[in-house]
Amino acid sequence: MSKTVTLTIDGKQVTVPEGTLIVDAAKKIGVDIPVFCYHPKMQPVGMCRMCLVEVGRPVVDRATGQVVKNEDGTPQIRFAPNLMTACTTPVSEGMVVLTESEKAHDGHRAIIEFLLTSHPLDCPICDKGGECPLQELTMRHGPPQGRFPYEDKIHFEKHFPLGELIYLDRERCILCGRCIRYQAEIVGEPVIGFYQRGRATEIVTYSDPGFDSYFSGNTTDICPVGALTTADFRFGARAWELKAEASICAQCPVGCNIVFNTRREAKSGGRVVIKRVMPRQNEEVNELWICDKGRFVHHYTHSAERLSRPLMRKGETLQPVSWEDALRTAAEKFEAAGKEVLVLASGRLSNEDLFNLKALADGLGGRAVLYGDMGGGDLTTLVGVGQGTNLATLGAGDAILVIASDLQEEAPIWWLRVKQAAERGATLIVANPRATKLDTYASFVIRYANGDEVQTVLNLAKKTDKIGQAFAEAENAVVFFGSEGLGLEGSQRLAVACAHLLRETGHVGKPNNGLIGVWQRANDQGAWELGFEPVADLQAAFEQAGAVYIVGADPFGDGRLTLDGVKERPFLVVQEILPTPTTEVADLVLPAQAYAEREGTYVSGERRVQRFYAALPPYGEARPDFAITAAIGKRLGLDLEDGSAEKVFERLAVTQPAFENLTYARLAEVREQWPIVGRGDLYYGGTAYENRRGLGVQLVPAAQREEPVTLPEVQGEAGPRPEEDEWLGVPVTRLLDRGTTVLLSTLLHRRIGEPFVVVHPMAAERLSLAEGQKARLTVNGASAEVTVRVDETVSAGVVLVPRSMGLPLYEPMKVSLKAL
């Protein structure tokens, strides 16, 4: 326990750890000191001067060192002659702070008057209006009228994009520097800065594209005025018209807690639509932040292309049919196929959907397959991170290994939290075949050749070098393994090697220790928990099946499945929210609700089960996935739950040992978190929402339940190596890919870009290619036009091929690349 200090703020006594700032100590007892530049997640700078308070300290007799007492025995307090900034002044024993005195109020009034000398007061057209710290604090503390001439206000162009995602209004900016400090201190990407000085100061970006950071949207939440707004929400709605419903971001395995702000509007045909996505506080998951993909990718939910009615194939075309006909047909075809039913589902689905799908497959004796090309989920259920894991508590003495993953591209908020753990002193080991942005923060960077993944982990386990020793000796250790450069088999083997490393070094079965899969979809971990596994040869599984039920996946669009050369095609039922190349070839299409339209749960990569809630009304005739599956099951005589997601979860919790004793009510439990945000004081933490709908519960891995854990044997190599005179294409993951849902957010198009490949400069030279040049990539008979990028950290014989960019490469394989 660190030393504590007791002080009095506005007559209330409070005891806080030594070193606490007055502003935070006051917050703990509900005294709101006004701030603009201070933010509880950043270092104080005392720039805006809004937090002025009177500070008194006990008078100490220099001769005796004793506190001088008044006649009544109370300590004599001497107040500082000037007001002090509560955000930069740490508390001290016996301190007396006055935040509501006349003198303090004078200070607040004066600062507001100064801040408004050049603020346009255009609240009626400002996106921030209604949730604006400056507006709020002006009403509370400001003078009724300023004394400065109105004509002296500086005017700037209103429409000033910092990039295509974030707009700056320089007139409104009060130069608190929160955004600049956020980018420099928290993200480590100082791509915005102050330019000029005095009244001419403005915020600029010189990156290309402008404000080049995956975290840029967060600056609009912490901006205390309407200076930074998102292009997405600009003039979109007034804050007070918006409804807020809690959800979980479905874009990656981090499971960021979010809120969907929705509004019913004429512009959208009288429908309720998502106007913006906001972070919801969960200090153990995403703190107050979300990445720009999570913030801006929501547009697919109200795409005009959404599937709204069941469709059945009649000859060449798909025709609308009733749900009754659709469900009956599906049931008949599945019954006829019996054991030859293949259920292919993705980690885009909730646990409830997957549970019913597995029950359907099991009931028929068929197969349930997870759509994806990353293995190792069986190992994360055994030696995944222990219950109670919180990356924010890792620091000096602990170790983190990130292997085969470009964490910023695959799970941006994990990247942020791993970076911060490294800055707190954790030993960060980054092992990857090429350089990634995480290298900057690493204690050790291991650059292995493609194919050496397993060997790299085995070398660490030998503890012969200082890297292996550092990992073994760490008090706590977490391993993030991904699928950079690997297919299903390679990532599976890598996971096995990592699991052994963790167990041999005693880093399993406890909080802050264990294995985390950097999955490709939000609920891949949940799918593994419920018994889904990917298959190596999807095409063969498809061709052998009598009927195929594809849910939440687009294998035909991704080039994973083809009908070319298929003699006897199985009956194909596709359950989707949007038309895809897969629905185009389907015999029956069942329209599903988007996850924002219904309830459910996901399991994050850290194995936290989290609830999401219905933010939107259902679209057309679309139904929740679990209910569609249950309705088909009922027609097959199977006892599947279709009442509600909660009821499905009740069954799931009974049958799945890992989910024992979990209920929707437990998942909805909250505790008070620090910093306190999202209440009436948006000036303190920004517009991130307070968590009122559940912090979720982490599953207990087998190793922590003290069950015997049997790990598979480590197998040789993770993947092939490039041979002489050939090019080995390897898959890598990019945050902004060309997935169906991502492409519907037109705002992100420039950042998504065109399909590309990355090669070593020498390889480029051998192929007579240069950076930015067009080339033709041929993989497995399929070919596509790509733009060439050059990276000198890529291995010489390797061509990096991003996943979901329209290039069908899912495991390391030979490719050819020719200049166009």
Next chain:
Amino acid sequence: MSLAEKYPQEVERILAKYPPEHKRSAVMPLLYLAQREEGYITKAAMQDVAQLLEMTETEVAAIIGFYTLYHDKKEGKYRMQVCTDLPCALRGADQFLEELCENLGIQVGETTADGLITLEEVKCLAACDKAPMFQLQSGEGIEYYENMTVDKTMELIEALRKAGKEVE
């Protein structure tokens, strides 16, 4: 041509002054170097400095923006920076500046048609007792001219103009 190619020895000499892990401390001398030839820092030179010091371009730009002796626009070959703070004004600096403007036919902040002189009004240059005074900034550095009159200044400008022509 990049900065390192243009001035290899000087770049090396500047970088050698700072420990490698604090090489960003070299940003200010490198920016002066970048400004030497053109009298302002081009976007390309800014990128060079950022790359050399492993900083973002925005960070380098912020420094150029903050300090008044770095310039980001092409203006006159010489920048004549006249102090008009109170003590200088008491010695007639504002009158001096006004007459100088008339003689040159430009306003404060503008550049003469031949691109030789940009006239600027600045705060204290710490030579109050020798006003009217100004400093002359060029790629070569900064020089002080004290106890000036408009006539003496016009002579100086004529000399600069001639010198420039002779070089050509």
